[in-house]
Amino acid sequence: MKLRYTVxxxxxxxxxxxxxxxxGAPATDVPATDAPAAGEGGVLKIGWLGEPDTLNPAYAFLxxxxxxxxxxxxxxxxxxxxxxxxxxxAEEWSASEDSxxxxxxxxxxxxxxxxxxxxxxxxxxxxNAVMVDPDGWxxxxxxxxxxxxxxxxxxxxxxxxxxxPIANMEYRLSFLYAVYPPDFESFxxxxxxxxxxNDQPIGTGMFKVNNFDKDAGVLILDAxxxxxxxxxxxxxxxxxKFDSAxxxxxxxxxxDIEVLSDVPASAFETVKGFNGVTAVSxxxxxxxxxxxxxxxxxxxxxxxxxxxxxxxxxxxxxxxxINRQDVIDIVLQGLGSPGDTIVPPTxxxxxxxxxxxxxxxxxIEQANQILDVAGYVMGADGVREKDGMxxxxxxxxxxxxxxxxxxxxxxxxxxxxxxxxxTPEAVNAxxxxxxxxxxxxxxxxxxxxxSDPDPDFILxxxxxxxxxxxxxxxxxxxNPEYDQLYxxxxxxxxxxxxxxxxxEMQEMVYNDRPYIVLYYGKFLQAYRSDRFTGFxxxxxxxxxxxxxxxxxxxx
Amino acid sequence: xxxxxxxxxxxGISILxxxxxxxxxxxxxxxxxxxxxxxxxxRNIRISAEVQESLRAxxxxxxxxxxxxxxxxxxxxxxxxxGVSWSLRRPVGExxxxxxxxxxxxxxxxxxxSIVLGVILGLLxxxxxxxxxxxxxxxxxxxxWATPTFWLGIILLVAGSAWFGxxxxxxxxxxxxxxxxxxxxxxxxxxxxxxxxxFTILYLGEYMLIMRSAxxxxxxxxxxxxxxxxxxxxxxxxxxxxxxxxMLPMITIIALNLGFTVSGAIYIETVFxxxxxxxxxxxxxxxxxxxxxxxxxxxLAVSVIVANMLADFLYTYLDPRVKAN
Numbered sequence: 001m002k003l004r005y006t007v008x009x010x011x012x013x014x015x016x017x018x019x020x021x022x023x024g025a026p027a028t029d030v031p032a033t034d035a036p037a038a039g040e041g042g043v044l045k046i047g048w049l050g051e052p053d054t055l056n057p058a059y060a061f062l063x064x065x066x067x068x069x070x071x072x073x074x075x076x077x078x079x080x081x082x083x084x085x086x087x088x089x090a091e092e093w094s095a096s097e098d099s100x101x102x103x104x105x106x107x108x109x110x111x112x113x114x115x116x117x118x119x120x121x122x123x124x125x126x127x128n129a130v131m132v133d134p135d136g137w138x139x140x141x142x143x144x145x146x147x148x149x150x151x152x153x154x155x156x157x158x159x160x161x162x163x164x165p166i167a168n169m170e171y172r173l174s175f176l177y178a179v180y181p182p183d184f185e186s187f188x189x190x191x192x193x194x195x196x197x198n199d200q201p202i203g204t205g206m207f208k209v210n211n212f213d214k215d216a217g218v219l220i221l222d223a224x225x226x227x228x229x230x231x232x233x234x235x236x237x238x239x240x241k242f243d244s245a246x247x248x249x250x251x252x253x254x255x256d257i258e259v260l261s262d263v264p265a266s267a268f269e270t271v272k273g274f275n276g277v278t279a280v281s282x283x284x285x286x287x288x289x290x291x292x293x294x295x296x297x298x299x300x301x302x303x304x305x306x307x308x309x310x311x312x313x314x315x316x317x318x319x320x321x322i323n324r325q326d327v328i329d330i331v332l333q334g335l336g337s338p339g340d341t342i343v344p345p346t347x348x349x350x351x352x353x354x355x356x357x358x359x360x361x362x363x364i365e366q367a368n369q370i371l372d373v374a375g376y377v378m379g380a381d382g383v384r385e386k387d388g389m390x391x392x393x394x395x396x397x398x399x400x401x402x403x404x405x406x407x408x409x410x411x412x413x414x415x416x417x418x419x420x421x422x423t424p425e426a427v428n429a430x431x432x433x434x435x436x437x438x439x440x441x442x443x444x445x446x447x448x449x450x451s452d453p454d455p456d457f458i459l460x461x462x463x464x465x466x467x468x469x470x471x472x473x474x475x476x477x478x479n480p481e482y483d484q485l486y487x488x489x490x491x492x493x494x495x496x497x498x499x500x501x502x503x504e505m506q507e508m509v510y511n512d513r514p515y516i517v518l519y520y521g522k523f524l525q526a527y528r529s530d531r532f533t534g535f536x537x538x539x540x541x542x543x544x545x546x547x548x549x550x551x552x553x554x555x
Numbered sequence: 556x557x558x559x560x561x562x563x564x565x566x567g568i569s570i571l572x573x574x575x576x577x578x579x580x581x582x583x584x585x586x587x588x589x590x591x592x593x594x595x596x597x598r599n600i601r602i603s604a605e606v607q608e609s610l611r612a613x614x615x616x617x618x619x620x621x622x623x624x625x626x627x628x629x630x631x632x633x634x635x636x637x638g639v640s641w642s643l644r645r646p647v648g649e650x651x652x653x654x655x656x657x658x659x660x661x662x663x664x665x666x667x668x669s670i671v672l673g674v675i676l677g678l679l680x681x682x683x684x685x686x687x688x689x690x691x692x693x694x695x696x697x698x699x700w701a702t703p704t705f706w707l708g709i710i711l712l713v714a715g716s717a718w719f720g721x722x723x724x725x726x727x728x729x730x731x732x733x734x735x736x737x738x739x740x741x742x743x744x745x746x747x748x749x750x751x752x753x754f755t756i757l758y759l760g761e762y763m764l765i766m767r768s769a770x771x772x773x774x775x776x777x778x779x780x781x782x783x784x785x786x787x788x789x790x791x792x793x794x795x796x797x798x799x800x801x802m803l804p805m806i807t808i809i810a811l812n813l814g815f816t817v818s819g820a821i822y823i824e825t826v827f828x829x830x831x832x833x834x835x836x837x838x839x840x841x842x843x844x845x846x847x848x849x850x851x852x853x854x855l856a857v858s859v860i861v862a863n864m865l866a867d868f869l870y871t872y873l874d875p876r877v878k879a880n
Binding site for chain 2: 045139195240246247253
């Protein structure tokens with residue numbers, strides 16, 4: 001009797017420590033009055049699942065670094081929430097008749113964080129430095145291709161001369177931050193420059209770095225009271241690194257942080273239900289697609305894709321048998337929108353996306369009909385066949401994704417209903433790169449892309465010359481007409497003309513179907529609306545510089 | 556063999572092991588598939604092939620792995636230089652030391668607590684075998700040992716932050732970052748409570764169980780009977796004859812654990828966003844950052860070797876048989 005009693009006590013103690021705590025810990029949301037106040041403006045704490053690799057723009061590759069650069073540095077021009085480019089350092093700018101000379105007039109009253117005035121010469125200095133030493137400025141070197149000369153004819157003017165017309169000039173300039181030259185002048189080798197941590201950067205941005213403690217995962221920014229567009233309302237922004245999304249969500253719930261820069265889709269509903277928290281879902285710049293092997297037979301090595309995939313009718317049937325809305329509702333819990341072209345509707349505020357494509361409705365019967373007409377006869381085992389070509393495909397997907405296995409199952413099921421056998425297989429991303437790009441050893445692959453704000457990059461993944469080792473084409477799409485249009489859009493400085501070309505390119509890719517774009521992703525964020533208001537919900541995110549400039553503490 | 560000879564031979568073996576590890580350390584990460592330059596620059600798509608080549612040359616990856624890269628790396632290590640991390644661009648030695656302190660603080664504290672509690676509770680459980688205390692302790696140990704780290708961590712985090720206002724992650728509160736250490740001790744301590752508790756619960760089970768079975772074995776020995784027959788008290792028998800002999804397997808397991816401790820408890824560090832070595836190794840692996848990986852692996856290997864040597868050394872005191880043969 002005594003023994004049993006003690007066992008019970010031990011078990012109870014254990015159970016108390018473990019399960020009881022977990023059993024939906026009661027909401028102890030911190031009251032709004034608890035908001036930290038280091039001044040009247042308040043301190044905004046943002047949780048994220050990473051941190052900048054370095055604060056040195058010459059060698060920063062992680063997107064977290066660029067989030068910070070946008071807050072502490074200014075380029076000549078920058079993208080605003082509606083996808084247009086507006087002046088950051090520049091008050092106004094213009095291109096010459098031949099589109100080869102760009103002239104920028106700087107704003108009045110520009111000051112570095114140390115109080116010194118900004119001279120046009122200093123702004124030109126960074127761009128020149130990147131051009132002269134592309135190896136050292138590895139991370140920014142890609143933005144100055146085609147620049148031939150950058151000068152400062154007077155105190156207020158920066159002039160850029162290019163070798164050929166550059167259509168996305170503003171986009172490129174939005175990454176060329178003006179750095180304080182004395183900090184960067186002394187390095188003699190690329191390695192020295194890249195090893196410079198730049199932990200106390202001097203910029204011109206809305207915030208200045210107070211402390212970046214890489215060993216505590218904390219980055220503290222102070223408001224720049226002299227910011228040219230006016231000081232932000234808040235006094236301080238603190239970025240805190242979390243290694244686990246669950247812990248970060250709990251931190252928002254108990255009020256350790258006020259903003260979640262990235263909410264996992266699976267937790268979105270939960271976060272939405274927190275007291276005093278507003279969760280926002282924003283159309284992002286990413287999409288996921290079904291890649292259809294489009295590699296030329298002349299490729300070396302020869303592609304191993306099922307030759308039936310070259311048949312436009314098969315491709316059309318494969319698309320008609322996909323219920324995009326089901327994929328979104330079942331796999332993404334509704335957090336996505338149906339996809340069609342490779343240019344997401346968010347780029348340039350919708351300016352670049354071609355909205356006029358006719359996407360076939362999901363219709364199994366119709367898909368069957370298409371294959372019937374094309375001469376694919378249903379076999380005894382339920383798999384269609386024509387001239388010895390069986391419609392039997394490998395359906396591979398990136399094993400890192402938690403969504404892809406479920407999408408693959410849905411697709412395999414729909415395809416089964418039209419006499420197409422697709423066998424899902426999870427493949428590690430490195431192996432996928434090795435079997436797709438330059439090789440073409442696959443049939444169908446589910447994968448995804450994140451696009452730049454400018455459509456140039458995402459259009460480049462369909463270029464013939466990108467299907468080489470180290471290139472970005474995985475589909476093997478090859479179309480000389482498309483390749484030429486790509487060059488045309490790069491030189492089309494007139495925005496409307498460029499739009500026309502880009503619309504045409506999208507239509508071309510859409511109709512040829514190297515990709516079936518399944519959906520455009522959303523990106524999910526949340527903030528404590530009981531403590532701060534004024535966030536701008538745009539595709540740049542609520543923690544973008546324009547948004548943080550508006551944010552006010554609730555008092 | 557004298558104690559000195561014994562230790563000398565152990566030391567020799569350790570040196571040989573270390574040399575072997577150095578070579579393995581070099582080879583291990585280079586057989587991984589993938590391109591380190593691509594891993595470092597990530598999806599940064601505008602980096603031209605020329606710039607990638609220049610980075611490759613800077614990292615020494617343009618040379619053949621053997622002999623050039625091998626000789627370069629060994630030469631660097633011989634000079635005591637671990638190189639500069641490719642992804643973080645800081646000296647590897649400096650990164651390792653800063654993370655090592657964090658890890659030692661957390662894991663050291665957790666180890667001490669779980670060892671002390673484990674030895675005491677295991678000893679008592681063995682001594683009071685088949686009593687309710689023993690059964691309870693045994694049940695607790697088995698459950699604790701079998702609990703998944705990640706799960707326990709997140710449960711404690713949710714409970715601790717919601718009910719006791721403990722921090723949800725990190726090492727210090729952001730407002731205390733950069734302040735002198737002595738002024739922020741209470742804050743650091745608050746951040747340590749939950750990860751240490753998680754660690755202690757997880758290891759306590761293992762230590763308790765081993766201590767219990769060790770003491771049970773010892774208590775069945777003839778000399779215990781003799782000691783009792785001589786009229787020694789329970790306490791004297793347990794501590795003087797029982798504990799010392801039962802500590803031998805414990806020392807082995809503690810030494811093993813201590814060695815691996817330096818690798819950090821990856822799961823615990825991840826749940827509590829605790830910037831230790833475990834987290835560092837994980838990031839370095841994703842980035843294929845050879846200098847950082849090699850440095851971390853070397854540190855881990857050295858600590859395992861040192862911990863084992865320490866165990867050998869302790870044996871000579873605890874067990875005279877070791878130096879006799």
